[in-house]
Amino acid sequence: MSNLPVEPEFQQAVSEITQTLEPFLAKNPEYRRALEVVQIPERVIQFRVTWEKDDGTLAVNRGFRCQFNSALGPYKGGLRLHPTVNLSILKFLGFEQIFKNALTGLMMGGGKGGSDFDPKGKSDNEIRRFCYAFMQELSRHIGADLDVPAGDIGTGGREIGFMFGAYKKYRNEFAGILTGKGANWGGSNIRPEATGYGVVYYVTEMLKDLDNTDWKGKKVLISGAGNVAQYAALKVLELGGKVLSLSDSTGSLIATTDEGFQAKDITRIAEIKLERKSLTAFVEESSNASGDRFKWYLGERPWKLVEKADIALPSASQNELNGEEAKALQKAGVRYVAEGSNMGCTLDAIEVFENSRKSIKSLTNTEGVVFYAPGKAANAGGVAVSGLEMAQNSQRLKWTPEEVDAKLKDIMKTCYKTCWDTGKEFSEGSALPSLVAGANIAGFIKVANAMRDQGDWW
Template identity: 55%
Template sequence: MNFRTEYMQDLMSRVEKNHPAQPEFHQAVREVLLCMEPVAQNHPEYIKAGIFERIVEPERVIIFRVSWVDDQGKVQVNRGYRVQFNSAIGPYKGGLRFHPSVNLGVIKFLGFEQIFKNSLTSLPMGGGKGGSDFDPKGKSDNEIMRFCQSFMTELAKHIGADTDVPAGDIGVGAREIGFMFGQYKRLKNEFTGVLTGKGLNYGGSLVRTQATGYGCCYFTDEMLATRGESFVGKDVVISGSGNVAIYAAEKAMQLGGKVVALSDSNGYIHDPEGIDLNAVKQLKEVERKRIKEYVTTHPTATYHEGCNGIWTIPCQIALPCATQNELDKEAALTLVKNGVIAVAEGANMPSTPEAVDVFLDNKVLFAPGKAANAGGVATSGLEMSQNSMRYSWSFEEVDEKLKGIMKHIHNNARAAAEKYGDAENYVLGANIAGFLKVADAMYMQGVAY
């Protein structure tokens, strides 16, 4: 899809020039700016105030060295990042990713997406993201602790409960959050809600582990309801087997669906009788083994090398929950041919632009990640609220609030899409609904010289 206005085309060209060799960031910005063309026509005051130019430029980018000592006594050096993208509606909020693929472009893309995702939740949170090219896989607990302490020693200078509140992401779970929180507490001599995703016994929130997967299914269920459909009786294919995928599978099953496939970075399993989720949890959460081990105890299941093949399995609902750009045009065409009616992104930008076009052109209900996977950060926002109150809600209370937030996101995105001429285009609706709240706040706060 091409830009229709010279203004947006020029702005996109400047983004590509000013942020070279960052394809993921360019992809995320292009998607948003394509949706902003009718908004710019309706709001010339945003152009005059430079809102579009300002929102694609991070407020602050922090890059730092992380030195730590491995178990053999050798000094290792990694690179740390924190991109504080936009604070117009609240403190920066977004996860930390520890993975070898992390670079500045990836963190910018994630931070930019986070602006709109956080806005959609209706909670007062700005957008940010961070991480490191450190790989926790194969490291001992002590090595991970030493890395996390070194990472937080620098990061602590730039964050705070009312400034920037990081959370977990790929490679950053309860263990890593605990190590970083402990280091922050030692450095600052204060016990504060500076991180979310904490353990339940020191300020964490119930449902946080399940939130992204549950929220993705709640959004999908709202989409399906607009066509008189539901999860009941539907075959569901879910990529990934981390927290998001596992709890998307759990909620899909609770809503009446049958999950027939899951994957990891090596390959995927297909069980036409329905995935035994307890077995998957044991493998991935307890034993930390590869997904292929599932077939050794489940004779109806088969394992296939290469994770992309998962999209060849016929299904009515597809939930890509692994990583960015995992679902391409060919996979999208295959899903459509095999009868898919709804696709919701549990991961961040897992569908390529060409795949998204295939879904929209074929009237498949498609939920972009900034809307469908906002449940995680929404529950992080609820954790921040509980920390401020020095109080905690029950599982049922948090889950009900999460469900309400996802319904609100769906309704707002659909209303915005309808206002701008395409009621079932959730990409258009989510981007516009998320943008307008932030843009109005930026406009009212003036220009900081």
Template identity: 65%
Template sequence: MSNLPSEPEFKQAYDELVSSLENSTLFEQKPDLRKCLKVVSVPERIIQFRVVWESDDGQINVNNGFRVQFNSTLGPYKGGLRFHPTVNLSILKFLGFEQIFKNALTGLAMGGAKGGCDFDSKGKSDNEIRKFCNSFMRELSRHIGPDTDVPAGDIGVGGREIGYLFGAYKRYRNEWSGILTGKGLSWGGSFIRPEATGYGLVYYVGHMIKHNNDGDYKGKRVAISGSGNVAQYAALKVIELGGIVISLSDSKGCLVATGDQGLTKEDIDEIAEVKLKRLALTDAFKKRPNLSQEGFKYIDGERPWKHCGKVDIALPSATQNEINGDEAKALVDAGCKYVAEGSNMGCEQEAIEVFEQNRRSSEKGTWYAPGKAANAGGVAVSGLEMAQNSSRIKWTSEDVDNKLAEIMKACFETCLKTGQEYSKDKENRLPSLVSGANIAGFIKVAEAMHNLGDWY
């Protein structure tokens, strides 16, 4: 691939995949698959459009909308929409590229895509967000459909935005179809969808713990970053399984437990209320007069990784590149045995190298799981929502949760088996899950692309 200095996030995602493929025996065993790299790394289609909307003061505003339809080999394009001022083509290409292989690992019929807009919802009224969503969907509706492209939510796109977007699509196209996932339960949504990414992340790590003959979550100290949907539900599931949640964070700082208690379900509920109002963690905790007596400290402008004391499990669940090399070393020194990404590309490449080196060289090494495997539960339940919409049926919460747990178990076992099969270091008791995920996803997509004549 040519050098892409203006697309650093996409280049990082591409380089991570290629590194896994090159440092394995894949191209020795299947040399023809190398040809696919130059094809799979170019999106099938990129749609860019303007979004014009009127604010409450009567001013005209213009934003940049995107949809990167990266690969439809395994099924309709599938991937979220992100509304955030940092959105650009490089970030959406990286997310869409990751989505191809993540969706492949779920075993469901979904291709890979991502989209969004450099729109900032903070400080906007419901009326302004509704107007923006109407304008955004006016163009996007031309390019999506239940058998073409099925977007979902992501950062800045929650239940409210999905509702406005779905309503706009229905008006523009005069049809009700499952063209978005993450919908409300009374109008086509699935049980467990809000919880799915966080729950699936915890289920995946549970299999890592079990494979390592390390018991279960009971008593384990779990550091989590972020405080949005993924982080909240991961924390709740950890607490339910007997683990101790010792941190959460947002863009302004982190909240860290200083004692043995950790965060409670009630603390998570309070954070959820604050985040629903689009406020910062500071509004929930920094101003509490007895914070230190309650066993917590709030640290301005910091991520939690260097401040947690002893850590057994780290779950980065905020955004990309949120653990750097120094923070990875701090986690290793703190005794962290498991790192799994709830966010997409949550670790910088230097951090991944620290974890992988420690895994290879230490009997009690740190075992790292990439987001394309560990956080695949969200898109997996989106796929289950698509299936329910197509059949005009609704499964129970227990049904969906059981299917999610089965998908995450199969995803882990695929990564484990593939990591072992194509490893150059077969004696290591803990195979590389990042290599396993990248290789398994790539093989599935590449062989299907060959069958369809996309490369030859």
């Protein structure tokens, strides 16, 4: 690591994987070479994006695509549009994506891309002009059998539509080169819901194994207010849980009554987010309409704001839950933490959760444990349905919502079992397997073996 540039997010991701792979590498030292190789992207593309503002002035942004690993299939991963985007963040996301995609069981490699362009405060015409300029260069480097990007933070259905239209004009072909497309022109049913639903389906399996229980009556903390948080919240409500919180970059909204958030609240928040407004707009509305159902905490995250909860789903961004907050969750009685966001927990937070797990000698006595699931497993539902969208595009078919949802449930259940079984093999000293070790080791083995078969290491 010493000869790498300063890339803190990427180095954090590599460090986390390396630490959890150690029990496997100790038994299989030949795979250390594979770990060295897989850390280096196959290709990194960086380019200039110039576009015209509504006032006629020229704007310029940086565009990126990190094509990290194609051992299992075409590069697959989202396009993030956010002012914080840089190579470190995209390399971390692309690196995680390799193993996440492997855990779905679908044939997809790993990649990530985007730009430091900020869609907030831009008109639809400005966003369209940026997307066309961005795709003018990106179109040279993607294809249905090469690299199939998707949406991510800042890249929703509108942006995917503009980018797809641009690609079609530049390349003169209608091809499945993006996922998250409109439902009436190649998109898959359940794609917007997939990441949020998938997290809940994954935790459903965790609930069965640790406490032989389900979602009914469970008090759930959720961060974020975008697609992942919204659909996770709706699925929690559908299964009988209670949603206590949502948040965004401006602060956290905490339910003050026993009923928590209702579906109508989440629907209204979704509408506000589509208008590119912050949660403060909902706070103002709800204060006028419903009095004291919610309390607003300016600039705070939800993890230390409630006295009692059962489940926490970080679903906003990376490093959104730290060690101090992890201890607060443990004190509040939280038993399950699953990341809807990528690398949502810091390394010291993961250490708190994993230390609680290591002390468990019998599954009949699990007091104080926090069962933790990393994002590369728990939030794999989004890319899983993206893979299903690719399959539908290849066949020129469209599956029903029920068919896609059934396949998503099966993928998440299989992903969890893979993490549990592999974690059990390499989690000596504890009766409760490490889902972190299970996810990292299982994903790594699958990718490393494919790379070895193809001559990338030996």
